[in-house]
Amino acid sequence: MSMLKPSPTDRVLTFSEAIREAIAEEMRRDPTVFIMGEDVAEAGTVFKVLVGLVEEFGPQRVIDSPISEAGIAGLGVGAAITGMRPIIDIMFGDFITLTMDQMVNQAAKTHYMSGGKLKVPMVLRTTLGATRRSAAQHSQSLHAWFSHVPGLIVAIPSTPYDAKGLMKSAIRNDNPVAIFEDKMLYQLKGPVPEGEYLIPFGVADIKREGTDITLVATSSMVQVALEAATLLADLGISAEVVDPRTTTPLDKQTLIDSAKKTSRAIVIDEGYEQYGVTAEIASVIADGAFYYLDAPVKRMGAMNVPVPFSPVLEDVTVPMPQGVVDMAKMLCGKN
Amino acid sequence: MTQSTEFDYNAVDREQWLHMYEQMCKIRSFEENANELYFSRKMPGLTHLYIGEEAIAVGVCEALRREDYITSTHRGHGHCVAKGASLDRMFAELLGKEAGYCRGKGGSMHIADQDTGNLGANAIVGGSAGIATGAGMSIKMRGTDQVAICFFGDGALGQGLLYETMNMAQLWKLPVIYVCENNLYNEYTHNRETAAGSLKARAEAFGIHAEEVNGQDVRAVYATMLRLVERSRQGEGPAFLLCQTYRFLGHHVGDVNREYYRSKEEETLWKTERDPLKNLAAWMIEAGLAEATIFGQIEEDVQAEVAAAVEFALNAPFPNVSEVTENVYA
Numbered sequence: 192m193s194m195l196k197p198s199p200t201d202r203v204l205t206f207s208e209a210i211r212e213a214i215a216e217e218m219r220r221d222p223t224v225f226i227m228g229e230d231v232a233e234a235g236t237v238f239k240v241l242v243g244l245v246e247e248f249g250p251q252r253v254i255d256s257p258i259s260e261a262g263i264a265g266l267g268v269g270a271a272i273t274g275m276r277p278i279i280d281i282m283f284g285d286f287i288t289l290t291m292d293q294m295v296n297q298a299a300k301t302h303y304m305s306g307g308k309l310k311v312p313m314v315l316r317t318t319l320g321a322t323r324r325s326a327a328q329h330s331q332s333l334h335a336w337f338s339h340v341p342g343l344i345v346a347i348p349s350t351p352y353d354a355k356g357l358m359k360s361a362i363r364n365d366n367p368v369a370i371f372e373d374k375m376l377y378q379l380k381g382p383v384p385e386g387e388y389l390i391p392f393g394v395a396d397i398k399r400e401g402t403d404i405t406l407v408a409t410s411s412m413v414q415v416a417l418e419a420a421t422l423l424a425d426l427g428i429s430a431e432v433v434d435p436r437t438t439t440p441l442d443k444q445t446l447i448d449s450a451k452k453t454s455r456a457i458v459i460d461e462g463y464e465q466y467g468v469t470a471e472i473a474s475v476i477a478d479g480a481f482y483y484l485d486a487p488v489k490r491m492g493a494m495n496v497p498v499p500f501s502p503v504l505e506d507v508t509v510p511m512p513q514g515v516v517d518m519a520k521m522l523c524g525k526n
Numbered sequence: 527m528t529q530s531t532e533f534d535y536n537a538v539d540r541e542q543w544l545h546m547y548e549q550m551c552k553i554r555s556f557e558e559n560a561n562e563l564y565f566s567r568k569m570p571g572l573t574h575l576y577i578g579e580e581a582i583a584v585g586v587c588e589a590l591r592r593e594d595y596i597t598s599t600h601r602g603h604g605h606c607v608a609k610g611a612s613l614d615r616m617f618a619e620l621l622g623k624e625a626g627y628c629r630g631k632g633g634s635m636h637i638a639d640q641d642t643g644n645l646g647a648n649a650i651v652g653g654s655a656g657i658a659t660g661a662g663m664s665i666k667m668r669g670t671d672q673v674a675i676c677f678f679g680d681g682a683l684g685q686g687l688l689y690e691t692m693n694m695a696q697l698w699k700l701p702v703i704y705v706c707e708n709n710l711y712n713e714y715t716h717n718r719e720t721a722a723g724s725l726k727a728r729a730e731a732f733g734i735h736a737e738e739v740n741g742q743d744v745r746a747v748y749a750t751m752l753r754l755v756e757r758s759r760q761g762e763g764p765a766f767l768l769c770q771t772y773r774f775l776g777h778h779v780g781d782v783n784r785e786y787y788r789s790k791e792e793e794t795l796w797k798t799e800r801d802p803l804k805n806l807a808a809w810m811i812e813a814g815l816a817e818a819t820i821f822g823q824i825e826e827d828v829q830a831e832v833a834a835a836v837e838f839a840l841n842a843p844f845p846n847v848s849e850v851t852e853n854v855y856a
Contacts, residue, residue: 225667251667257697262690265656266663269674272645273595273664292687296650297657305638305646306629307853341854365856 196396197352201382207240209351209383210316210372213358214241214278216387218248221276224362227254227263228280237282238318238377260289264315268297268367271313276362281317284371285331290315298367299342313368314361319347320373320411320461321509327497330505332411332461335468337369338438344368344392345438349413351381353436356390363389373411373461393440397449401431404455404519407446407472408432412459412510419515426516428523438468446472447479454485455522459510464492486522491515533749540815543806546588546744548824550580550803553604555825555832556613560603560620560634564779568840570622573634576604578742578774581802582707583608585747586675586767589755595643595661595674597654600635601707601773602647605677610642613832617839624845625838631845631853643672652678652685655704659691662700662764671759673701681712683721683728692764696732699763703754704729706766707741709773714787729766741769742800745809772796 204212218224225248226241232255235242245253256263260281267279281287287294298311319332338345344366348354354372361368398413399420408416413434420430433449435442450456456476460468469490477488494508520526557577563569576583579601587596587608598605606616611627619626620634627637638646645661648654658676665672682688683706695702712720729736735757739750747769754765774797776784784793810816 223667257690257693259690259694261687262656262659262694265687265691266660266694267656269597269645269657269660269662270664270667271660272657273661275664275667277660292650292653293656297648297653301638301646302856303853304628304632304636305640306627306631307856308628308640309638309646310856312856344855 197382197384199382201384203380204351204383205377206351206354206372206379206381207238207377209355210240210358211242211244213355214362215244215247217359217362218244218252223274224276224278225252225254226278226280227256227266229256229258229282231255231280236280238374240377260286261293264290264293265297267313267315268293268301268311271311272301272309276312278314278316278362281315283329284317284319284333285328287315287317287333287336294337294343294367294369295340299340302366303342310365311367312365315367315369317369317371318374319371320375321493321498322505323374324500324502324505326500330498332371332493334369334371334438335462335466338468338471342367343439346370346392346436347410347438348372348436349376349398349410349434351379351383353390353396355383356388357436360389360392364392371410375411376414379414390436392437393442395433395435395442395445397431397445398434399430399432401429401453403429403453403523404431404457405449405453406430406432406457406459406515406519407476408434408459409438409461409468411461415510415512416459416515418512419519422512422516423519426520426525428519428525430519435472441472441475443475443479446476450476450480450488451483454483457489457491457515457518457522459491459515461493461509463495464490465495467492489518489522491518535745535749543810543815544820544824546584546748547803547806547821548828549584549608550744550806551825551828552613552832553580553583553607554803555828556603556607556616559617559832559836561775561779563620563836569620571633572778572780573620574601574778575773575775576601578796578801579707579709579771580604581744581747582705582741582769582771585744586705586751588748589751590673590675593643594672595645595658596677597645597658597675598647598677599654599679600647600649600651601679602635602637602677606637606639606644606647609639609644611637611639611644613835614838617835618842621839621842622844623839623842624849625842629845629849652682652688654678655682655685655688655691659695659700659702662695662702663698665701666698673703673755673758676702676704678704678706680706680708680710680717680721680725683725684712689728692729692732692734692766695764696734699761701758702764703758704764704766706768707771708768709771711773711777711788713777714781716787726766726768734764734766735762736766736768738768738770741771742802742805744802744806772800
């Protein structure tokens with residue numbers, strides 16, 4: 192049932208439709224699954240991802256909550272421990288800061304602290320990504336915060352296919368799983384097979400094969416890396432794009448193997464560059480592929496500033512294809 | 527403290543009152559031994575003793591069934607015992623032993639025992655309000671007639687999570703009972719310095735049914751809880767029970783010199799006049815329900831049981847070091 196690649200002949204869905212289909216399928220399959228959050232029912236969330244679910248499953252399972260992120264995360268933990276499979280919807284990734292005690296001190300630790308007796312099968316779905324002109328409190332990519340905490344699983348899909356498979360795995364998993372969806376990807380179209388499939392956690396996907404340089408890219412940055420790879424091909428540089436798909440657990444081996452093959456790597460992630468996902472992955476590659484590398488592993492993350500509002504300012508804070516091309520050319524000695 | 531007086535205490539038989547006495551006695555003896563384990567350096571870390579507050583845990587849990595849920599606090603041993611945990615495995619947990627309720631991974635502040643509905647003690651003040659309320663939501667969704675009890679102290683009244691979850695509990699009529707153990711002190715600070723306005727009115731602002739009870743009187747706590755539990759089981763939603771109480775000892779075992787934040791006279795008053803064990807025994811003797819000698823016998827039996835539990839824990843093996851990476855993920 193688990194598949195690693197879609198087929199080009201599959202029907203086409205948007206990222207948003209893939210998420211909705213995953214949740215709807217799991218809610219049909221398992222009556223203990225419910226979703227709760229701000230404006231999830233009739234509004235179908237601000238991004239309209241959940242439109243139609245309340246009509247099919249009713250307000251008892253698609254629950255509009257007060258604006259109480261800590262509270263709903265906490266209710267999620269309690270419901271999960273006692274036999275339900277809640278999906279907690281946090282409208283913007285920036286608001287996960289309000290859930291921190293419940294996610295970090297409660298959800299992540301309950302299984303361990305109870306000596307393995309209690310389980311917390313909950314999903315927290317939220318967003319990441321800048322360039323929507325939403326300013327500093329609605330644009331951050333904070334998935335590194337959860338990735339730092341043992342006990343949490345963090346999934347960051349980059350395609351409709353991955354979004355559906357990872358969401359279904361998240362709902363079936365017995366651990367707290369945070370799934371970050373890039374707001375800019377919701378209308379991205381891609382092949383999604385009709386039949387059921389799951390994508391296991393901790394299995395990276397090579398989105399494009401190449402031989403000269405590895406571009407490890409996550410979530411929103413996968414499209415950036417793929418564009419860069421196309422531009423690089425015109426320059427005679429063959430770039431491999433590797434998408435880890437989950438930061439925790441991290442498929443270290445695929446990342447290391449790719450870097451060994453190409454001997455160069457750039458890690459691109461939209462979280463802040465300081466102390467971020469790029470640092471962790473670069474360290475994994477530098478450690479695991481050290482003797483195969485022809486250049487230092489480079490990192491490209493969001494600039495270490497609060498995300499500014501003005502478009503001319505915001506656009507320079509996140510990695511863009513041309514920046515990746517320039518970095519790759521430098522590493523490959525093609526300046 | 528008004529409504530509970532309407533309860534006919536004679537409706538409860540002698541054996542049940544004696545059982546409550548025995549449960550309170552177990553908690554006190556457990557805590558005295560935990561204190562001793564700390565001072566004799568046999569217990570790693572610190573612990574927070576429940577001595578003085580026993581009537582609340584016992585009065586509340588006597589009104590519950592085994593399958594009802596509780597969430598507890600850093601001062602949680604009393605709740606665990608009252609909900610039916612076994613003392614040997616509790617002591618083993620306090621000592622970090624493999625036989626402990628959490629295989630030694632939780633310690634004093636994190637004892638959880640799903641077999642008795644104990645969803646875990648919590649070392650974040652007010653941190654379990656979400657878990658208890660979520661359990662209430664789960665009960666309602668699964669359509670059972672369980673209830674979920676959230677124990678917390680007056681310190682938790684400073685936490686926003688409590689108000690977020692009480693709001694949802696009342697909106698959705700969840701079977702959750704918030705039991706506030708007001709022992710007057712947020713650690714080392716009197717709550718007149720930390721809590722504005724009325725404590726009970728906090729719940730009433732949400733339209734939650736709220737009552738206040740003398741937390742040193744197990745009869746009053748039990749009688750009130752019977753009513754609150756019943757209305758929650760009948761789908762009438764959450765309740766808030768404010769219990770006035772006092773911790774006889776420090777915030778934790780190491781808090782020995784307390785005169786900079788509370789007087790010896792105040793402590794003496796509570797210990798001599800408001801001891802929940804003495805008060806229950808005195809009432810039973812007065813009411814002709816028991817001879818004075820029976821209480822001494824119960825204490826002796828309990829002390830023997832507790833001593834055996836301590837012995838078990840001291841002799842139990844530590845977990846294998848390879849356990850450290852087990853149970854991070856389910």
